Amino acid sequence: MDERIEKKLYNRRVGRTPLVRAKGLEKALDMEGLYLKLEGTNPSGHKCDRRSIYTVKQAKIRKAADLTIGTIGYMARSLSVLCQMHDIDFHPFIASGYPDVEVPEGGIKVKGTLEDAVKKSMEAAKANGWYDANSQMPQSLDDLAYSSISREIHSSLGLIPACISMSVSSGSMAYGIHAGFLEISVLEDAQRMPVMIGGTSRYGNAVLASYEKGADRVEHMVIDIPSMKSPMSPLFHSGGQDGSQVLDAFRDTGGGIFGFEREQLTATRTLLRRKEGIDCDLYSIAGLNALIKARENGLIGNGPNIVVLSTGRPDTVVRRMAGSEIDTHDLALTLDSWLGRFTDPIEEIEDAVQNAFDEGFVIGAYRGDDLSGIVILSRMHFDSFFPKYHLSYIASDPRSTGRGIGTSLMDKAIELTDGDFSLHVEPDNRKAINVYRKMGMDVKYLRMHFRKPKEEA
Numbered sequence: 001m002d003e004r005i006e007k008k009l010y011n012r013r014v015g016r017t018p019l020v021r022a023k024g025l026e027k028a029l030d031m032e033g034l035y036l037k038l039e040g041t042n043p044s045g046h047k048c049d050r051r052s053i054y055t056v057k058q059a060k061i062r063k064a065a066d067l068t069i070g071t072i073g074y075m076a077r078s079l080s081v082l083c084q085m086h087d088i089d090f091h092p093f094i095a096s097g098y099p100d101v102e103v104p105e106g107g108i109k110v111k112g113t114l115e116d117a118v119k120k121s122m123e124a125a126k127a128n129g130w131y132d133a134n135s136q137m138p139q140s141l142d143d144l145a146y147s148s149i150s151r152e153i154h155s156s157l158g159l160i161p162a163c164i165s166m167s168v169s170s171g172s173m174a175y176g177i178h179a180g181f182l183e184i185s186v187l188e189d190a191q192r193m194p195v196m197i198g199g200t201s202r203y204g205n206a207v208l209a210s211y212e213k214g215a216d217r218v219e220h221m222v223i224d225i226p227s228m229k230s231p232m233s234p235l236f237h238s239g240g241q242d243g244s245q246v247l248d249a250f251r252d253t254g255g256g257i258f259g260f261e262r263e264q265l266t267a268t269r270t271l272l273r274r275k276e277g278i279d280c281d282l283y284s285i286a287g288l289n290a291l292i293k294a295r296e297n298g299l300i301g302n303g304p305n306i307v308v309l310s311t312g313r314p315d316t317v318v319r320r321m322a323g324s325e326i327d328t329h330d331l332a333l334t335l336d337s338w339l340g341r342f343t344d345p346i347e348e349i350e351d352a353v354q355n356a357f358d359e360g361f362v363i364g365a366y367r368g369d370d371l372s373g374i375v376i377l378s379r380m381h382f383d384s385f386f387p388k389y390h391l392s393y394i395a396s397d398p399r400s401t402g403r404g405i406g407t408s409l410m411d412k413a414i415e416l417t418d419g420d421f422s423l424h425v426e427p428d429n430r431k432a433i434n435v436y437r438k439m440g441m442d443v444k445y446l447r448m449h450f451r452k453p454k455e456e457a
Helices: 003-013 023-029 048-061 074-085 114-128 139-157 172-187 206-213 225-229 244-251 262-276 282-296 328-342 346-359 405-417 430-438
Strands: 019-021 034-038 066-071 089-095 108-110 163-167 195-201 256-260 305-309 317-320 361-367 370-379 389-396 421-423
Touching (some): 019 139, 023 034, 023 262, 089 114, 172 195, 195 244, 195 282, 206 244, 206 256, 262 282, 317 405, 328 389, 346 361, 346 370, 370 405, 389 405, 405 430
Parallel strands (some): 034 305, 066 089, 089 108, 389 421
Antiparallel strands (some): 019 034, 361 370, 370 389
């Protein structure tokens, strides 16, 4: 794919993550108005893409040729892609004490904790004149990066939710989300803020320890190296910075922070998979545990209540389909039912489907064995006058609406065609237009049809 197009597509894909109504969990938990914000649908599969975008922008402003950061792996994965796109040499220092750490090319493993990796990174930045993404990542950037989550939630619901819950490590996401809703409440002259709820590890988190102690800042704590091998380690945080604004975000809204054992998070993660077909890393589920605990303690009632899942993603497989898998007529009937008022005559749909099986691409999105989304890419026969392929149809099962399936299907379409395709969309189908714009598509022209006048009787 053209490098310029790839960069534009990646940037547009960051954020705008799905907000899903969790009806299966509502029934299981006897709770109304529960929504999940799936941050795992960001390009790298993690919320940190939002922060990485701003980090690289800051480095570009300073005309930096090299960038370094100390991390446990998530930021390294995200920044590695962005730095490559922007011709910046990336030098991550990654704490080796954490489990399943991936080290990108040019990365250096550091024995010890995240704080040890940050220290080594800062020393290298000073010695080599690199852009230091450790000391130059103030809370104002957390505000910019994560306040967008607040705006997206508000835009989707059309109101300020009753509660928002999330996993807590350093609390940077909580700070940004709180700042975002504070801005919205001021602009709308609203009289409420969402109750802020946080979930984390019962042990090894300085934010929780300081909150329970009643401290006005996040105090430093020592975390032993052997415990870093736990899947809970992304929730560990030794503190050391001020952190007062993070603590205030929970206290001032009447919320709270709760700690959990590994077994408690594992059980809730299993429930999420079973009821919603959504997966996430173990630490990411802590926000849902915290929401359940807050309800038991009477801190919140019925929603809308939002849980931000830092790595939450639908359990969906998107792949190319073969003509031998399904009858053309049956697939056309499925498309017809899913397209609703945007459908075409069944014979036209069949014609496009057959063309796609023969010369183009038919893409299916599956949840388990169930087909939940379809893309039909028909082959056009022009060398340069028109794009090589035409996206004739894209549709998903109405029961899967809002789970990011459309975005996943478009990703696959771009991958298979190298972005060389066009599509038509009804001018009043704003939802579809927004998805297409997010994927990097622009309106080039209006397509017009000649309608032959009806003969007079």
